[in-house]
Amino acid sequence: MPISNKIHGLITRSSWIRKMFEEGLIYKKKYGPENVYDFTLGNPNVPPPSEFGDALLEVAAQSIPGKHGYMPNAGYPETREAIAAYLTAKFHIPLTADHIIMTCGAAGALNVTMKTILDPGDEVIIPTPYFVEYEFYVDNAGGISRLVPTKEDFNLDLEAIRSAFTEKTRAVLINSPNNPTGRVYDEETIRGLAAIIEEKGRLYNRAVYLVSDEPYSDIVYDGIKVPFIMECCKNSIIAFSYSKCLSVPGERIGYLALHPELADLQDVLSGMIFCNRILGYINAPALMQRVISHIQGVHVNVEEYKRKRDLLCEGLSACGYSFAKPEGTFYLFVRSPIADDVTYVRALQLRRVLTTPGIGFGGPGYFRIAYCVDDAAITNAMPGFADTLKEYQNR
């Protein structure tokens, strides 16, 4: 094998999202992009808030010696202070700059976390359906992913999680609001999970961490409140990204926030700062660190995504599809009318409606619609959704 056998194997079973997106490019070439309805990628289409553009212009024009130079691997102290102050004011957990590490988005934050806490063979519990790249992040650090299905309504199955623990479990990795289901875990559920984590940590005499991937925490609807993980669990680590709340995923800016009472806090912080360096990130991009320090709490107009969600849900309901209405994110996870979600997604594809099979999220029997698209794409895709459903209902 010319390249690493391992990487060759991983590529082969790699992302369905990218696969469907790339197949879609062929359709777009053939039929014209306006005639293909692409719901594959979670690439935000609501523009960044004006505050982002203003802050960017201001920072770009600043004349500061060493403006684009190295800073501490954890990031600019001022940026980390601004984030800590924002979180503390909002959630009343006394965070300081020392509890924040700037990262290359949430993907960087999660890689840094796994590298810091896992020794080869250590295990991470991941509820499914899930963002499949998590498995790569765990594997990059030599860890093993233990996939645990959620309940029928995509809420956490706490008993199943409890049963999945072994003495090798170092973390539970959750994502709420969830990609691909749009589910937000409520406070009672998180407290239940925290109790299990504490119980198991005592049993095995080894800290277990709740790692919470939260890029969608600002994108929620209908007054839903996303519980603040740190209020429920002391051993919690938050991986945040500005990708979705500011519509800037290409800029790779996010952070890790560690609970002030985290077990072995100083060791974990040192490890993360070190891993940020040796994994090759070195630091989060300097300019974006400066930008986001000015606009804490700013986010895109969520009403835009709500309108799209409602348009989509009403349309699909009228067709006869069944699904749980998303409480957050810009994803809808729809039950496939047939058990084989890949076949159904291929059938939609023939009508130029591009979605991603649930199997690509460890959720077979469903498919994912990323509705961060123009309203017209939703409206124009409806006949394709309707006709495909009719075709399979009549078989």
Added chain:
Amino acid sequence: MPISNKIHGLITRSSWIRKMFEEGLIYKKKYGPENVYDFTLGNPNVPPPSEFGDALLEVAAQSIPGKHGYMPNAGYPETREAIAAYLTAKFHIPLTADHIIMTCGAAGALNVTMKTILDPGDEVIIPTPYFVEYEFYVDNAGGISRLVPTKEDFNLDLEAIRSAFTEKTRAVLINSPNNPTGRVYDEETIRGLAAIIEEKGRLYNRAVYLVSDEPYSDIVYDGIKVPFIMECCKNSIIAFSYSKCLSVPGERIGYLALHPELADLQDVLSGMIFCNRILGYINAPALMQRVISHIQGVHVNVEEYKRKRDLLCEGLSACGYSFAKPEGTFYLFVRSPIADDVTYVRALQLRRVLTTPGIGFGGPGYFRIAYCVDDAAITNAMPGFADTLKEYQNR
């Protein structure tokens, strides 16, 4: 152990550069920063060229839909085309956008490369003295670093490299202009290395890659020509960073360039693009990709670094230090007057002159001076350099 045993071990034997830098902070607090001469970090102090600032302002002001969104994991096609066109015009190797992958600096590029080509236990030959973080990058991918000393003049010892090959060798990783020695390998040496790589690839029937880390390729003096690796070796991969040539190391922008005739080119490209994603970089920062596409070939005023080099070399020569004058980079690797370079560096530190022991680069018996500092720091440090040398000569 609260964190990964492995990471705990790595931190313990971690970077002398950061260690000396951090100890220096204590000195600066005690004596005032202007009275401490800090030559520890390679953080460029010559300002970015004006073209960079202009391009940044222009790009920041642009109104383009999806401007900060995801792009292909390899980077914007326009940026990759601009780089390929620049390299092709300069070096006459027919590169296209398909041979370029945008990365999170050279550290990101090297991590991506190692993850792509190495299976656990595969070996990488690294000439010493070297940038010690290379060992972490190789280890992150499960590989093993085979350290091979250079000759007395810091040129490659080709026979020693030949002897270090085993059937597990997948790459030779070089860095020219070299950190910490400032040495530039000449064309004959590179061609000799290429011949060994080809010979061993045939012998073991497995491609061996020449991986060339080139962040300093634009920072050379006295008309020295840095040979273009691709002219000498078909199995070559270049890791480039704009950190040093544009003085923007905090922005994390660089690229991988692959020789058009590289063995198994398509597999290596696919692997690298995949690894760029799963290692959590996802893509190089979007805004900086746009900026650098406008300013190919632009670099900082190298005369500034030359003046600093000359000031430093003349001063140290007059004191009686012995060293090889750097041909490039902004580092000087000085022979320690005593075998124990850590003790000597500690003695300099007492005179508020902060350097890094050679042992931190796999080059014991030397110390490194990073002269990307104000001229005044060089001038003001001279009495400290002189007095320390006298102290040890008189023992």
